[in-house]
Amino acid sequence: MTGSYIGIDLGTANTLVCTKHGGIIIREPSYVTYHSRSNHVISVGDEAKTMYGKTPPYINAMRPLREGVIADFELTSEMLKVFIKKAVGNSILISKPNIVICIPYGVTDVEKKAVQEAALEAGAKSVALIEEPVAAAIGAGLPIKAACGCMVVDIGGGTTEVAVISLGGIANSASLRIAGDKCTEAIVSYIKKRFNVVIGESTAEDIKIAIGSAHPSTDFGVIEVRGRNVLTGLPAALNVYSSDIREALEEPLNAIVDVIKTTLEATAPELCSDIYDNGIMLTGGGALLSGIDTLISEKTHLNVYVSKDPLDCVANGIIKVMQTKDKEVLLSEMKSE
Secondary structure (H helix, E strand, C coil), X not given: CCCCEEEEEECCCEXXXXXXXXXXXXXXXXXXXXXXXXXXXXXXXXXXXXXXXXXXXXEEEECCEECCEECCHHHHHHHHHHHHHHHHHHHHHCCCCEEEEEECCCCCHHHHHHHHHHHHHCCCCEXXXXXXXXXXHHHCCCCCCCCCCEEEEEECCCCEEEEEEEXXXXXXXXXXXXXXXXXXXXXXXXXXXXXXXXXXXXXXXXXXXXXXXXXXXXXXXXXXXXXXXXXXXXXXXXXXXXXHHHHHCHXXXXXXXXXXXXXXXXXXXXXXXXXXXXXXXXXXXXXXCCCHHHHHHHHHCCCEEECCCCCCHHHHHHHXXXXXXXXXXXXXXXXXX
């Protein structure tokens, strides 16, 4: 691991770019807008997200990653080009950077190759991969190299990664394509079904952040929501309570709890004993949902902790790997020709 290295947490909802010594230097939404007639990319990141749901027919605003994997190769490559250029500036013309990218556990070889090829197309010299649960565990400060079972649950935008890690490797793991996005979709669906009002994804995301609750012990009152009435077709406003959002999120949250239980059931008894002592560590943006630690603790009868910087755990893990030059936790590397 020599030369210039940058790390990328390529997430469904957000992309974080970090360097070995500079820490996290870019944190932007994984959005791209492009002109459908010329296929010209108009904007990427923060600017693109502000256009989401507000563009004319010939301009498309979209997220090129869905459920943790690349849905649109060309747009992902264009997005990475912009972020890499922001990270290294004009120096990319002199020396291409080596890149470490995080991927969900259990993705196919085809999906891995797509990520690496997108980064190479964006200007990387080489691309190494690291599995998301491993990076999250390292970033959360778990002793993954010890002969002791650690359990991490990384709830991102597109996937929930559950992993039991021991002696530097994943002893047991599961990946569920239900996470923050499904929770947002559940809120949109609930409000339409119960109140006959259609809201957009951005509004649902704002509601989730403002009054989202996973457990009755956390309640944030009421918020005014604006959308379009299904019956009249006219703009409408209504009051939505924290208890409504808790009801809306019940199905996706139960699915996350179930995959945690299933992973524990398939884990060796000795490692389960360690997890009983050490508890479960929550990382990712979904860990910020109020009361989710209490909910999981009640369902599993284990201690559950939210990491110090849940949004940054994966990026912080990549930084530590680059600083320590720990190649053992990296997957196959692809180099430019």
